[in-house]
Amino acid sequence: MTVSSAPGKVYLFGEHAVVYGEPAVPCAIEVRARVGVERRDDSKLRVHAEDLSLDGFTVEYGGGADERPDVNASESLLMAATQYVDSAIEQVREVTGEDEVGFDVTIESDIPLGAGLGSSAAVVVAAIDAGTRALGTTLEPAELAERAYRTEHEVQDGQASRADTFCSATGGAVRVEGDDCRSIDAPDLPLVIGFDGGAGETGELVSGVRTLREEYEFAADTIGAIGDIVRNGEEALADGDTAELGRLMNFNHGLLSALGVSSRSLETMVWAARDAGAHGAKLTGAGGGGCIVALDPTEETETALSFTPGCEDAFRAELAEEGVRRIE
């Protein structure tokens, strides 16, 4: 069995706007997805995804026209559940030239699904890395990130940036603008995450923003303003100015909210964090439900969030310096 892991991420700034060529700054955090891959002697794909519970089911399925996943769920839910892994395995076949190869794949993840912490990117990065290594090919981080991006791009109907996958593959803090992806220095930030227990559908949320942007010039301007926040944020990061970072995160959240990707529980958690004295707080990732990220060096925000109705989990997140990790 060949095993790789890859980290999730939070966005300090720039999600959604990054899809339209504005810069974004995500940071990898120490929550990981681990993917184990073993070559089969037929061309089937069997995936055991232990933590894949969409509406409370766990799925195990084998590929090939004759088999469908061994769960009682609708086709569309199954598609949503399995498409990232299927598409990652297609990348492995393409990059190694072994079109007919089959695999047993086991996924274990500490990253909540669809909650803005980049579970899809982490699973895809770890799966492509383990899959290619199982066939004797070790990809450079840049190539791994590019292949993982193609997977997200395909699954999300052509609406994906390179931010999540590059961040998960390389670790640390990164800056992504179009196809320009680079690592940047970041101070050790006091990140606190609040999770409402829910999820948002990335594809749908991205489409909603796209529609607004096409319909209203001020929505397009809002996306441009998020780009300005990111550029200011980069300076604040370089200066280690946490207070300014917090102010900019608050502003970024307001604009994401204007673009319709916040939710009542995300707003509740953002305000609980601000009331507790956080430097700033914003939703992270696609939104619609899931996680917020706040900056607070004290215990106050984590404590306040843990008593906030609608917040299911509050925890401190460490920056993950290492991206993909080759375990076995």
Ligand SMILES: Nc1ncnc2c1ncn2[C@@H]1O[C@H](COP(=O)(O)OP(=O)(O)OP(=O)(O)O)[C@@H](O)[C@H]1O
């Ligand atoms: N543990 C897992 N096992 C198998 N598939 C997973 C797992 N975690 C995530 N996935 C895949 O990723 C999908 C969720 O990706 P989605 O982009 O909607 O959310 P996210 O990546 O967690 O959040 P965001 O993109 O906003 O940061 C799941 O529907 C599933 O296809």
Ligand SMILES: C[C@@](O)(CCO)CC(=O)[O-]
């Ligand atoms: C909403 C989005 O910007 C981030 C999702 O984590 C989509 C993307 O960049 O592909």
Ligand SMILES: [Mg+2]
């Ligand atoms: Mg995702």
